[in-house]
Amino acid sequence: MxxxxxxxxxxxxLTRQAAGGDVDRLSTSLFDASVxxxxxxxxxxxxxxxxxxxxxxxLADEVGLGKxxxxxxxxxxxxxxxxxxxxxxxxxxxxxxxxxxxSEKFNLPTLVLDAQAVRKLRKEGTHRPFEQRAVVMLSYHxxxxxxxxxxxxxxxxxxxxxxxxxRNAHQPSNRMGKTLRRTFDGRRKLLLTATPLxxxxxxxxxxxxxxxxxxxxxxKAFRKQYMxxxxxxxxxxxxxxxxxxRTLRKQVLEYVRYTARRAIxxxxxxxxxxxxxxxxxxxxxxxxxxxxxxxxxxxxxTLILRKLLASSSTAVAGTLERMHKRLVAxxxxxxxxxxxxxxxxxxxxxxxxxxxxxxxxxxxxxxxGSNNAEALERERLETEIAELAQYxxxxxxxxxxxxxxxxxxxLETGFSSMAETGAARKALIFxxxxxxxxxxxxxxxxxxxxxxxxxxNGSNTDPESTAIxxxxxxxxxxxxxxxxxKPVDRRTALIDHFRDTAEIMIATEAAAEGVNLQxxxxxxxxxxxxxxxxxxxRIGRCHRYGQKHDVVVVNFVNTRNHADxxxxxxxTDKFRLFDGIFGASDEVLGRIESGIDFEKRILDIVQSCxxxxxxxxxxxxxxxxxxxxxxxxxxxxxxxxxxxxxxxxHDLLRIQLDRARERLDHVGRLFWTLTRFVLADHAAFDxxxxxxxxxxxxxxxxxxxxxxxxRDVSNTAxxxxxxIYRLTHPLGERVLDAGKTAETPLAELRFDITHHPTRxxxxxxxxxxxxxxxxxxxxxxxxxxxxxxxFTALSDDGRSLDQETCEKLFLCQxxxxxxxxxxxxxxxxxxxxxxxxxxxxxxxxxxANNRFFQDEREKLEKWAEDKILAAEQAxxxxxxxxxxxxxxxxxxxxxxxxxxxxxxxxxxxxxxxxQRQAIFxxxxxxxxxxDTLIDALEQRLQQHTAIQRLFSIRWTIV
Numbered sequence: 001m002x003x004x005x006x007x008x009x010x011x012x013x014l015t016r017q018a019a020g021g022d023v024d025r026l027s028t029s030l031f032d033a034s035v036x037x038x039x040x041x042x043x044x045x046x047x048x049x050x051x052x053x054x055x056x057x058x059l060a061d062e063v064g065l066g067k068x069x070x071x072x073x074x075x076x077x078x079x080x081x082x083x084x085x086x087x088x089x090x091x092x093x094x095x096x097x098x099x100x101x102x103s104e105k106f107n108l109p110t111l112v113l114d115a116q117a118v119r120k121l122r123k124e125g126t127h128r129p130f131e132q133r134a135v136v137m138l139s140y141h142x143x144x145x146x147x148x149x150x151x152x153x154x155x156x157x158x159x160x161x162x163x164x165x166x167r168n169a170h171q172p173s174n175r176m177g178k179t180l181r182r183t184f185d186g187r188r189k190l191l192l193t194a195t196p197l198x199x200x201x202x203x204x205x206x207x208x209x210x211x212x213x214x215x216x217x218x219x220k221a222f223r224k225q226y227m228x229x230x231x232x233x234x235x236x237x238x239x240x241x242x243x244x245x246r247t248l249r250k251q252v253l254e255y256v257r258y259t260a261r262r263a264i265x266x267x268x269x270x271x272x273x274x275x276x277x278x279x280x281x282x283x284x285x286x287x288x289x290x291x292x293x294x295x296x297x298x299x300x301x302t303l304i305l306r307k308l309l310a311s312s313s314t315a316v317a318g319t320l321e322r323m324h325k326r327l328v329a330x331x332x333x334x335x336x337x338x339x340x341x342x343x344x345x346x347x348x349x350x351x352x353x354x355x356x357x358x359x360x361x362x363x364x365x366x367x368x369g370s371n372n373a374e375a376l377e378r379e380r381l382e383t384e385i386a387e388l389a390q391y392x393x394x395x396x397x398x399x400x401x402x403x404x405x406x407x408x409x410x411l412e413t414g415f416s417s418m419a420e421t422g423a424a425r426k427a428l429i430f431x432x433x434x435x436x437x438x439x440x441x442x443x444x445x446x447x448x449x450x451x452x453x454x455x456x457n458g459s460n461t462d463p464e465s466t467a468i469x470x471x472x473x474x475x476x477x478x479x480x481x482x483x484x485x486k487p488v489d490r491r492t493a494l495i496d497h498f499r500d501t502a503e504i505m506i507a508t509e510a511a512a513e514g515v516n517l518q519x520x521x522x523x524x525x526x527x528x529x530x531x532x533x534x535x536x537x538r539i540g541r542c543h544r545y546g547q548k549h550d551v552v553v554v555n556f557v558n559t560r561n562h563a564d565x566x567x568x569x570x571x572t573d574k575f576r577l578f579d580g581i582f583g584a585s586d587e588v589l590g591r592i593e594s595g596i597d598f599e600k601r602i603l604d605i606v607q608s609c610x611x612x613x614x615x616x617x618x619x620x621x622x623x624x625x626x627x628x629x630x631x632x633x634x635x636x637x638x639x640x641x642x643x644x645x646x647x648x649x650h651d652l653l654r655i656q657l658d659r660a661r662e663r664l665d666h667v668g669r670l671f672w673t674l675t676r677f678v679l680a681d682h683a684a685f686d687x688x689x690x691x692x693x694x695x696x697x698x699x700x701x702x703x704x705x706x707x708x709x710x711r712d713v714s715n716t717a718x719x720x721x722x723x724i725y726r727l728t729h730p731l732g733e734r735v736l737d738a739g740k741t742a743e744t745p746l747a748e749l750r751f752d753i754t755h756h757p758t759r760x761x762x763x764x765x766x767x768x769x770x771x772x773x774x775x776x777x778x779x780x781x782x783x784x785x786x787x788x789x790x791f792t793a794l795s796d797d798g799r800s801l802d803q804e805t806c807e808k809l810f811l812c813q814x815x816x817x818x819x820x821x822x823x824x825x826x827x828x829x830x831x832x833x834x835x836x837x838x839x840x841x842x843x844x845x846x847x848a849n850n851r852f853f854q855d856e857r858e859k860l861e862k863w864a865e866d867k868i869l870a871a872e873q874a875x876x877x878x879x880x881x882x883x884x885x886x887x888x889x890x891x892x893x894x895x896x897x898x899x900x901x902x903x904x905x906x907x908x909x910x911x912x913x914x915q916r917q918a919i920f921x922x923x924x925x926x927x928x929x930x931d932t933l934i935d936a937l938e939q940r941l942q943q944h945t946a947i948q949r950l951f952s953i954r955w956t957i958v
Contacts, residue, residue, distance in 0.1 A: 002677040003814050004742040005749060005951055009789070010670040010810075011739025012777055012950065014727065016787035017081060019848065023659050025049055029076035030660060031667045032710060032726040035105050038255050039657035040247040041066050045073035047245045048190055052784035052849075053856045056189030056211035058163065060196040060246040064258065066545060067192045068101050071159050074190060075135055076106040080728060083156035084133065089180070090161035092139035093537065097513040098161070099137050103488070104516075107726060109134035114142055128152070140165065144176045147183045155187045160210070163191035167203035169210050170219055181210055196244060201227055204240065211243060214859060217866020224873050225866070239862065242855065255657070259521075260550045261543055262417065263578035265568070266410040269559045270402040274313065277394045278561075281309055281316065284387070286607060291330065291384055292323035303603045304344050307432050310564070311527045312404070312440075315433035317395035319344060324388040331381055347434065403556055404443055407526065410554045411504075414522040423549035426498070427522040429506045430538050432529065434458075437506050440526065444504065452503040458510040460490040469493040478705055479721040491515070512537045518546040524554045530567060530599040535577050553578045562612045566619040567602060570626075668711055669811075671727060678738045683707075691722070694731070698738075702731050744951035746824065748817040751809055751957050760808045766957045771795035772826045773806060775950045778838050780845050782943040783852060788841050792834035793955070800833060809955070817956070826952050838947055846943070857934055864930040868923050875915040882908045 018024035026045055030037070040061065048057050048070070061067050075086055088098050092114075099110040111117075111134040121129040130136060130146075130153050143150060160166065160180075169177025189211050197203055205222045208215040216222050216239070226236045249256075270278065284290065285302050293301050308315040322343060407429075415425055431437050434457050441453055455465060472493035476482050483489055498505045499519050505511070512534060520542050529535055543551040555578065558564040571577050605618040672690050682696040690709035697704045706722040726732050753763050773793040780786050791806030801809075885908060889901040 001813055001815055002673055003749060003816055004677075005744050005747075005953060006810055006814070007674055007677050007739040008742045008744050008950055009775055010674040011736045011742075012789055014667060014670055014674070015736055015740070016777070016789060017785050019784075019786050019845075022046075023663050026073060026077055026660075027663060027667050028080035028727050029073045029106070031664055031671070032080075032728055033073065033076060033106050034710065034724075035069055035072075037657060037660055037664075038066065038069070038252065039660070040252050040255070041070045041073065042657070042660050044070040044245055044247065045077070048074045049077065051852050051855065053852050054188070054212075054243065055186070056158075056191065056243065058191040058193065058196055058207055058211070058244045060193055060244055062247065062249045063194045064545070065247055065249060065252065065256065067194070068098070068161075069105070071161075071190055071192055072102055072106045072108075075102065075157065075159065076108060078157050079108055079135075085131070085153055085156045086135045086159075087130075087150075087153075087155055087157075088135060088137050088159040088161065089140055089143050090137065090159075091165070092141065093513055093534070094161060095137040095139060095513075097515075097537075099135075100491075100515070102135055103483075107724070107728065110137060111135070112137045114139065115145075118146075140176065140180075143183065144179050147179050150183045155184065157190060158184045158187050159190045159192065161192045163207060163210070164193040164195045164203070166210055167196075167206045170202070170206045177206070177210070196246070201236075204244075208243070214863045215239070215243065217863055218870045220873055221866040221870035224869060239859075242859070256545065259543070259547050261539065261579050262550055262552050263572065264410070264413055264417065264552060264554045266406050266413070266554055266556050267559050268403045268406040268556055271398070273394065273398050274402060275560060277313065277316070277391065277398070278309060280394070281305070281320075281391055284391070289380075291381055292327055292388065299600065299603075301344070302607070303599060306603060306606060307527070307530075308344075310558070310561075311431060311433040312401055312436040313395045313398040314439040315435040317392055318347065318435045320388055320392045320395065322347065324385065324392060327381065327385045327388065331378075331385065400443070403526070403558075404440070406556065407440070407443075407524075408447055410524060410556070411522075414524065414552045414554050417552045418522055418549065421521075421549045423521040424519060425503055426520040427504045427524055428511070428517060428520050428542060429504060429524040429526050430512070431506065431508060432527040434508055436527065437508055440506050444506075449504060454494055454498050454502040454505050456491070456494050456498075456505055456507040456511045456515075458508065460487075460494060465490065465494060468497045472496060476721060478703065480723045509534070511541065515541050516544065516546075517541045518544060518548075521547065521549040521551045522554070523551060526556060528555055528568065528571075530602045532571055532577060532598065535571065539577065562615050563602075563606050563609070563619075566615065570619065570623060664711065667727075668709065671732070672709060674739050675725075675732075675735050678735045698731075698734055702734065707731070746826075746952050746954075748824075748954040748956065749814040750817050751812045751814045751955060753812055753957055756812050760811065762805050763808050763812060763957065766795070766801075766805075768957065769795050769797075770954070770956045771801070772830050772952070773801070773809075773955050774826065774830060774834050774952045775806075776834055776838060777948040777950055778841055779946045779948070780842055780943055781945075782845070783849050786845055789950075790834065790837045790841060792830060792837050794827065794830055794833070798829075809957070812957075824954065830952075842943075842945060853938075860930050860934060864926050867926045871915075871919050871923070875912065875919060878908060878912045878915055882912060 014027070018027070023030075023042065023046065026042065026049075029045075030042070044059050044061065044067075048059065059067050059070050061070070071088075075088075078084070078086060088095075088102075090098055095112045099112050102108040102110050111132050113129065113136055118129045130149050138146075166174075166177045166180065168174045169181055171177070191207060191210065193207075196207060202219065202222070205216055205219060225231065226233065249258075285293075285305060305316070305319055308319050411427055414427060418425065429440065431440065437455055437457060441455055444453055454468065455462065460469070469490045473482065473489070481492065483492075494505075495515065495517070498517070505517075505520070523539050523542055525535065525538065529538075539551065539553055555568055557568050572579075601622060605615065605622065609615045609618050668690075675692075676685055679692070679694070679698070682698055683692040683694045685692040690712050692707050694702075694704045694707060703723065707725040708722045710724050710726045723729070723731075727736070751763070753760065753767055756763075771794050773791065776790045776792070778788045778790050780788075791801075791803050793801035793806050793809075795801065882905065885901060885905045889898060889905060892898040892901055
């Protein structure tokens with residue numbers, strides 16, 4: 001049987017804090033995570049946790065290797081260690097994807113914050129809205145605007161996704177980079193990017209400056225050392241190795257299987273009525289004096305209208321009605337809504353990136369006041385109102401678009417292609433308009449897909465979706481799957497319905513982020529965005545880790561629109577979005593600073609080019625610009641500096657995976673055995689699988705019902721209402737606390753090796769022997785808190801038992817023998833041995849911390865050398881400038897020119913004298929600062945040690 005002594009040992013073993021570079025440190029996050037183990041991800045997470053003195057690292061795995069999982073492991077471990085001021089900064093379009101990944105895979109509470117959410121929190125009385133009991137998600141632009149609020153929080157960890165966007169943070173002109181450097185100065189950071197080095201080595205310097213200003217000196221010294229002929233790149237690689245980790249796809253194909261993408265192009269021809277509407281509205285958008293387009297938002301409004309015009313007649317009709325309503329309000333002398341983009345985004349469920357772009361555009365635009373009703377020309381206004389009414393009538397008269405008639409053909413082609421690979425008959429159709437979504441639902445329902453459809457958008461509150469949600473709630477009543485957040489639960493209900501029942505999901509851009517649909521392998525771009533990053537995100541919902549089949553991507557192309565054809569050609573040939581194993585590479589997408597900016601470039605072509613030849617010429621120029629960007633690579637330098645080609649990498653990863661699996665098996669066994677002991681009177685346990693029914697909850701806050709261990713690998717079917725049982729579940733935490741506080745007085749335990757299910761040779765060798773044992777919890781707090789469980793054991797014949805033997809001994813069942821109340825005391829030698837074991841452990845901890853200290857000291861020494869080199873370089877540059885001026889003076893042909901040069905020479909000579917005098921002061925100042933930093937490190941090395949005796953026992957092995 002399991003005893004209270006087992007329980008106390010197990011509970012402390014499951015909750016102790018291990019060293020940063022040890023797999024044990026990740027025990028909680030690995031065990032609680034609902035993800036498959038991949039060794040490179042474990043290695044990356046350990047790299048991020050390794051040094052307690054590090055201010056951060058860059059995880060730079062190639063695209064598709066799961067950097068989000070790596071960051072999630074680190075965030076989960078911080079959360080388990082009660083370090084809960086955690087923030088993720090990422091592009092706006094990725095916020096909800098991050099929130100969903102952390103919630104689903106790591107059971108972490110998350111909160112997406114933007115200006116609207118923060119205003120609401122403050123209105124509700126939350127005075128410090130960024131301090132939440134959740135991982136906070138912010139966009140880069142919003143984080144840039146709330147510097148003071150963010151600086152006031154002592155963040156434990158700052159994760160920055162797509163960190164290459166800040167690669168120029170060292171430049172004075174990069175306002176966002178400078179702001180974020182100030183905002184999170186001194187906070188530990190985790191930077192994620194697949195493209196840490198693209199065009200210049202200075203990008204590596206820029207990323208380093210975000211993490212720690214002491215990794216290198218200033219930019220001048222960096223250029224001098226590493227960007228001139230004869231640069232010492234091996235030294236730079238050695239310095240980068242301490243904070244940059246990169247894994248290549250080819251290194252992990254043994255563990256990570258990827259499927260391919262296959263593209264299908266579906267041409268369509270608009271009807272004459274559609275073409276008439278398109279040409280009329282296109283001409284209307286070319287006018288600079290259109291009243292319906294607010295001057296401060298004209299560019300973005302035109303962009304959105306262009307996209308909706310290409311989506312469907314239904315979509316453009318709704319947008320034109322909004323514009324018509326605005327003009328009527330102006331005519332009646334009412335205040336017209338200047339913020340038309342907000343309305344368009346909300347009504348059609350457009351990408352939130354447009355809202356951010358609108359805010360930036362509005363800030364930059366001058367307040368022209370051109371839409372004042374008194375200043376309008378009444379006649380022109382009336383004419384424009386009538387004109388829009390005509391376009392609305394034309395749009396509404398079109399019942400079925402030419403593109404829609406080809407959708408059935410595209411679906412059948414896609415389904416046929418999937419049938420060849422055995423993939424499920426499921427399709428994800430993306431549209432850029434909620435109105436188009438409703439129109440397609442109606443069309444497909446009338447053409448053979450009634451009852452086989454589900455829609456997904458930003459609200460998901462239509463009657464059909466609500467009915468699906470209510471059914472899902474009923475089926476999952478009482479289960480952990482129900483979060484209580486209606487938006488989250490609605491999304492989950494619709495995804496489950498798509499997976500289990502429906503054949504087709506029709507989605508707006510709301511499904512392009514935070515949704516995992518690996519069970520679907522057909523993506524239909526009914527509306528093709530001009531934004532390559534958005535397309536990649538769409539396809540990535542299905543073409544991701546866990547997808548078992550090739551993903552078919554269907555794109556529509558308008559045979560009467562040459563620009564449409566060239567856009568598809570560009571996205572296919574230059575970005576390679578639709579084919580290959582991995583799709584678009586980050587090396588390509590990373591060069592597009594903003595997807596919206598790229599869309600604006602295409603809009604400029606569409607707006608300015610009138611003939612097919614002009615369109616051809618403009619797209620050729622855009623393609624050449626892109627080729628120049630994409631071709632500007634540093635492949636050889638990148639390989640030398642940040643790609644590690646260790647010949648034994650596969651063996652190293654396999655060892656890491658084996659260690660992690662062994663640790664997880666160990667954690668699972670201990671946790672399950674502890675649970676059965678603590679909840680013996682509260683629950684009925686299954687005999688075939690790690691599941692139980694809690695019929696008598698130990699606290700009112702803990703729900704009863706069915707529970708299944710998070711890492712249950714049995715074949716038993718999952719019951720919808722089951723709770724997922726984790727170390728960090730409230731019930732799991734209560735079980736751990738109960739184990740740690742179990743009563744364990746001095747007693748005799750009889751360990752049964754005879755009936756142990758597996759062979760434990762080192763314990764079997766002791767069968768029939770007796771002795772004494774103690775268990776101590778050693779806590780050492782120096783650079784970080786580190787805890788060790790120290791066993792000390794002696795046999796009655798005086799032999800010592802090592803740590804491994806004692807750990808194996810406590811895997812055996814035992815019973816507690818009657819112990820005399822007097823006359824039984826551990827031998828003095830046992831306590832002396834225990835003291836020696838603790839001192840040896842402390843010595844190992846101190847030695848490891850000294851290595852961290854020496855690494856940090858060496859970093860600061862190199863930083864000081866960099867700074868002094870920069871000062872010397874400035875003097876060297878001044879000398880060179882002086883020589884050039886003197887040479888120019890000797891060649892001067894006029895007295896006036898000679899005089900000007902002499903004046904300039906005297907000024908530079910004064911600069912040279914000042915620099916010569918100052919260089920010694922600079923050296924002294926840098927050395928003093930270095931020594932101050934080193935002194936601060938030495939202070940951190942002061943250790944605090946505590947030893948707690950958990951129990952002492954007399955043991956017998958039978």
